[in-house]
Amino acid sequence: MSIVDFTKTPVAGLYGSNCFSNAVMRERLPKNIYEEILAVQAGEKELSLGVAEVVAAAMRDWALAKGASHYTHWFHPLTGLTAEKHDSFIAPTADGRVLMEFSGKELIKGEPDASSFPSGGLRATFEARGYTAWDVTSPAFLKQDQTGTTLCIPTAFISYYGQALDKKVPLLKSIEALSKQAVRVLRALGNETSKRVYSTVGPEQEYFLVDKVWYDKRPDLMLTGRTVFGSMPAKGQEMEDHYFGAIKERVAIFMRELNTELWKVGIAAKTQHNEVAPNQFEIAPVFTAASAAVDANQIVMETIKSAARRHGMEGLLHEKPFAGVNGSGKHNNWSIATDDGINLFEPGENPQSNARFLLFAAAVIEALDRYALLLRASAATAANDHRLGANEAPPAIISIFFGGPLTEIFENIAEGKRGAAADTGSTITLGVTSLPHLPKDVSDRNRTSPFAFTGNKFEFRMIGSSQSIATPNTYLNTAVAQVLSEFADTLEGAADKNGAIQAIIKKSYAEHRRVVFNGNGYSREWVQEAERRGLPNVRNAADALSVLARSDTIALFEAHKVFSRDEMESRYHIYLEKYAKQINIEAGVTIDMARRYIFPAVSAYAAGLARDAGSLAAVNAASAPQEKRAKRIAELAAELYDGAGALENALLEAQNVEEPFARAKAYFEKVIPAMDGVRVRGDALEKLAPKNIWPFPGYEELLFKL
Ligand code: ADP
Ligand code: MG
DSSP, X not given: OOOOOTTTSOHHHHTTTTEEOHHHHHHHSOHHHHHHHHHHHTTSSOOOHHHHHHHHHHHHHHHHHTTEEEEEEEEOOSSSSOEEEEEEOEEEOTTSOXXXXXXXXXXXXXXXXXXXXXOTTOSOTTOOBEEEEXXXXXXXXXXXXXXXXXXXXXXXXXXXXXXXXXXXXXXXXXXXXXXXXXXXXXXXXXXXXXXXXXXXXEEEEEEEEEEHHHHTTOHHHHHHSSOSSOOOOSOOSTTOHHHHSOOOHHHHHHHHHHHHHHHHTTOOEEEEEEOSSTTEEEEXXXXXXXXXXXXXXXXXXXXHHHHHHHTTEEEEOOSOSSTTSOOOBEEEEEEEEETTSOBTTSOOSSHHHHHHHHHHHHHHHHHHHHTHHHHHHTTOOTTTHHHHTTTSSSOSBOOBBOOHHHHHHHHHHHTTOOSOOTTSOOEEEETTEEEEOOOSSOOOOOSSOSEEEOSSSEEEOOOBTTSOSHHHHHHHHHHHHHHHHHHHHHHHHOSSHHHHHHHHHHHHHHHHGGGBOOSOTTSHHHHHHHHHHTOOBOOSHHHHHGGGGSHHHHHHHHHTTSOOHHHHHHHHHHHHHHHHHHHHHHHHHHHXXXXXXXXXXXXXXXXXXXXXHHHHHHHXXXXXXXXXXXXXXXXXXXXXXXXXXXXXXXXXXXXXXXXXXXXXXXXXXXXXHHHHHHHHHHHHHHHHSOGGGOSSOOHHHHHHOO
């Protein structure tokens, strides 16, 4: 792939050239069909087969003109990045030629053999068929590489019996639920014009790059995405020089290609920079509607990997590739906007919009407090435990940051105090009641909060870098939809709307203010303070996931038609299983690396040292250091060997546990500590052994050489 010359191919011309966007549809579809599609996107209509036929033909012609030979229904499986099954467009004719065909049926209904995707028992094994249907809210795009061009159709994946087998279907349902309840509240507030609301999402994606030369020599990175051994070199991230430093040329060239590839498929990659840890980077697109943003983030992750490989590097999306330096997260910037362009978290210019803002913000506070465990569960993976559960930020405690002035406004309302907050300007009135005027810049920056208000959106920072953001947004949308539905119930029945608004905010905030925290979320004091406030702090993913099996959780999702009981239960089991599997692989790799690489290398070295010591002893007493060193290394090697044995036993024990939750807990309680025990010995040996006998490249190569 060559570097695009923007003087010859201007970005504006390149942007979206591989995306079957609304602009392309407007151009290529008859007017009435295009309008039908807009209505389907707005949730006003179902996609009919007739319309699908016309769209499919246009999509096919567009894709063929750009060199596509295949198409795929592209979807979010419950594990892994994205799944695709490729079909070619060819349709042989009786006389031995082919036509390039693609029908409406093929657009709205693919039929991948679903039997090998995890479904948590939702399908009977004999019924392997699942259906994928085009998600009209996310545009089709072309994937181009050395192997050719494929038309990718973002799809929702459902079983023969209509259950969701992917992460997209529930997300779409949660967007629907949020829209329904938010519109009820808006109507009650006197808004007659907004027809729908959308959750808008802009995810910031962190990742590491390592040179492929080193990567290929690390079985742990290749098989698990993280290093299960590795001692810190003399320098880590303490100088913070990487964050502020200029982007290295090799990385800059890669980023240019990454941006170009994303722009082509219509993803507005906007910001890129070095991150805190060495060789860690971030990319953020301009936000879009949640459904498209979720797909775009999957494409961003895939493109990081594919573009890195073309530049002799490997993109690491794992939450914690290296111990001792920061891990990678994904900041999910989230807001709610109406179809006529109102951002509901934009503090207003006038009393009406201020009241609306405070009401919707109060709903988020309440949702975060009531559904803290659910949001925690949305970020619960084995990999993310290295961040949330450990000494790294953010902590596993859900709290919300609003900044001083806004918090004071809520406090005043809750305390029944009228008038302005200390330094926020004059009071303005809303009907008979008064709400204080909101200061212009209401939020100062807080980087340590897991859920921060940042001016006109919230930033959910617990999510791991490798996760799909579909599920966190699904839970968030549903939790807020529930609170809004209760607000709407009260408002709709109220004679005095202004009084009701004030009363709702007052009651809600008074009951849920404990979740608001503006201080340093990384401090030890906060952990204690949160405990005093009764906020949950769930440090491991297995425990965090258990909320999914609770009847109140299932009732919440059923009430908003986001998940059925069966769907929720199956997901719970799939996530637990994924957790156990991930640790199972890591433990296996740890044993392998200890026994087959480290132990032989250091034992041979120690034996050599002992021999040297013996020979030197004949000359003089100078053999002492060799002897000591040989002894220390031999001791550690023995401990490493025993540790690998203990880990193997722990692993067998965990594998034999039947019940999924108990099994996950066994991995957490038995396997992880045993794995840590082996690592400590391995890392100590790495510090003692000469560089040239160590069987793997170390952190200095992985983190500092690019
Ligand atoms: P940071 O300061 O944390 O780096 P930025 O202000 O640059 O964050 O924005 C980060 C992300 O937030 C971007 O992807 C941006 O598009 C997104 N964003 C901005 N406004 C909204 C919104 N209303 N809804 C969702 N995401 C938004
Ligand atoms: Mg951010």
